[in-house]
Amino acid sequence: MKPAALRFLLLAADAGAPARGFDPKNCGLLRTIAPLGGPLNGPAFSPDGRRLALGSLKSLLIYETAKWRRTARFEGHPHVILSVAWSPDGRRVAAG
Numbered sequence: 307m308k309p310a311a312l313r314f315l316l317l318a319a320d321a322g323a324p325a326r327g328f329d330p331k332n333c334g335l336l337r338t339i340a341p342l343g344g345p346l347n348g349p350a351f352s353p354d355g356r357r358l359a360l361g362s363l364k365s366l367l368i369y370e371t372a373k374w375r376r377t378a379r380f381e382g383h384p385h386v387i388l389s390v391a392w393s394p395d396g397r398r399v400a401a402g
Contacts, residue, residue: 348389352396359399361387366401 347361351371358369363386368378380401387401 347387348391348401350390350392350399352392352399353394354396357392357396359390359392359401361390361401363387366390366399368399 345362346367348359350359351357352359356371357377358371360367360369364381364383366378366380366383366387367376368380369375370377383401390399390401392399
């Protein structure tokens with residue numbers, strides 16, 4: 307099977323599944339975060355691995371990874387958030 311076809315099959319199989327958070331150190335599954343009101347997009351760990359930022363429709367969600375609690379929700383983005391990135395020092399997060 308060609309890589310592009312395999313990639314399509316994997317995406318089709320995952321359609322509608324909850325987003326998953328992975329441990330940045332050993333990539334083991336830590337927690338499944340079920341979407342509330344829409345998909346979760348662009349997961350990004352902070353540089354120190356202590357926080358996870360996710361786009362959810364027009365909101366940005368921040369989770370602390372020690373106990374997987376949501377610590378912040380920023381609402382009012384004008385479009386659906388598809389990608390998220392942390393600054394190198396972990397003090398800022400960008401969503402687009």
